[in-house]
Amino acid sequence: MIFEIISTGLLISACLAIFLDEAIYSVSALACTFFFTSLLYLLNDAIYVAIFQFAVAVGTLAILFLSGEMLSTKSENKPSVKKLLILVFAGALISIPTILLSISSPSIVGSGIAFEEALWDLRGMDIVFQGLVLLTVALGTAIILYEKKRRA
Amino acid sequence: MDFVILSLTMIAIGIYGLLTKRDLLKVFMSVELITTGATLNFVMLTSSLGKGLGEAFLILAFSTDTVISGVVLALLVIVCKKYGTSDINEILKTDQKEETL
Numbered sequence: 001m002i003f004e005i006i007s008t009g010l011l012i013s014a015c016l017a018i019f020l021d022e023a024i025y026s027v028s029a030l031a032c033t034f035f036f037t038s039l040l041y042l043l044n045d046a047i048y049v050a051i052f053q054f055a056v057a058v059g060t061l062a063i064l065f066l067s068g069e070m071l072s073t074k075s076e077n078k079p080s081v082k083k084l085l086i087l088v089f090a091g092a093l094i095s096i097p098t099i100l101l102s103i104s105s106p107s108i109v110g111s112g113i114a115f116e117e118a119l120w121d122l123r124g125m126d127i128v129f130q131g132l133v134l135l136t137v138a139l140g141t142a143i144i145l146y147e148k149k150r151r152a
Numbered sequence: 153m154d155f156v157i158l159s160l161t162m163i164a165i166g167i168y169g170l171l172t173k174r175d176l177l178k179v180f181m182s183v184e185l186i187t188t189g190a191t192l193n194f195v196m197l198t199s200s201l202g203k204g205l206g207e208a209f210l211i212l213a214f215s216t217d218t219v220i221s222g223v224v225l226a227l228l229v230i231v232c233k234k235y236g237t238s239d240i241n242e243i244l245k246t247d248q249k250e251e252t253l
Contacts, residue, residue, distance in 0.1 A: 007158050014162055014185055018169035023177055030181055037188055040155075046199040049207050049214075053191075056214050060184070060221050067225050068177060070232075094165075098158045130215050137219045141226045 003043065004099045010036040011098070012091030019087050023068035031061050155196035162189030176228050176238040180221075187217050 013036060016029035034057030041050035120127075162185055169182030191210055198206025228238070235243045 010158070011161055011165070014165045017181055017185065018165060018173065018178065026178070026181065030184065033185065033188065037192060040192065041195055041199070044196055044199045046195050046207055049195050049199070049210055052211055052214055056218050059218060063222070063225050064177075064181075067229055070229065094161055095158075098161060101157050126212055130212055134215060134219060137223060141222050144223075144226050144230065 003040070006036050006039055006043070007098050008092055008095040010040070011095040012088050015087050015091035015094070016084075024065070027061060027064045027068050030064070031057070034061065156193060159189040159193035159196075162186075162192065174240045176231065176240065179240075180224055180228065183224075184221070191217075 010033060013029045013032035017026050017033055020026045020029060034053065038050045038054045038057065041047075041053055166182045166185035166189060169185065170179060173179055173182065191213060194206060194213075195210055198210070231243065232238045235246050237243060237246075
């Protein structure tokens with residue numbers, strides 16, 4: 001039952017994120033989407049992925065809030081209750097196939113290797129090089145923004 | 153619970169937003185929804201099968217997704233400051249006007 005409730009919340013918040021006009025409300029709905037996704041991972045015993053998703057979502061949403069605030073024109077238009085209700089209803093409606101066509105997933109738990117083992121023993125070099133890529137991209141983004149600032 | 157249908161629905165919402173919305177921020181959010189739907193599918197399948205390697209790959213995929221988000225948002229801020237709007241149609245119009253001048 002809890003999976004169905006979270007799935008419905010996930011789809012409703014995804015609908016709100018796309019269809020709400022105001023950037024701040026839209027980003028808030030996207031935050032709910034990320035939170036529900038993280039909760040689904042947690043309930044499905046993917047704890048590390050859930051924590052990572054949560055951390056990534058916090059970072060992405062902080063930047064999105066900042067850029068949403070910067071880019072949006074300052075209008076005081078609050079979303080109308082009617083539109084909100086329609087969006088929530090539409091989200092609930094499209095979550096019906098997810099709930100009705102529920103098929104229990106195969107439970108062959110323990111047949112593979114552990115997550116920690118896979119991450120550090122098999123993909124250790126990937127992690128190190130991914131760190132280098134992340135550093136390079138952070139530097140590149142800083143250079144893009146710095147060039148713009150210097151020209152302005 | 154069939155998570156394939158859930159992730160497919162999320163991807164469908166994202167694709168709809170990508171095709172219909174003209175705001176750059178909304179387009180970016182649609183792409184985020186698509187990637188979230190895709191990773192949801194993979195995480196649920198790998199965790200139910202008990203395969204740690206799938207989750208390890210997905211950690212790397214999350215990092216790449218974050219990197220893409222950072223670069224796209226930086227470019228988005230620059231474009232919006234240059235053209236004064238985040239609407240794709242208006243940006244195209246301004247660009248065409250500049251070309252004709």
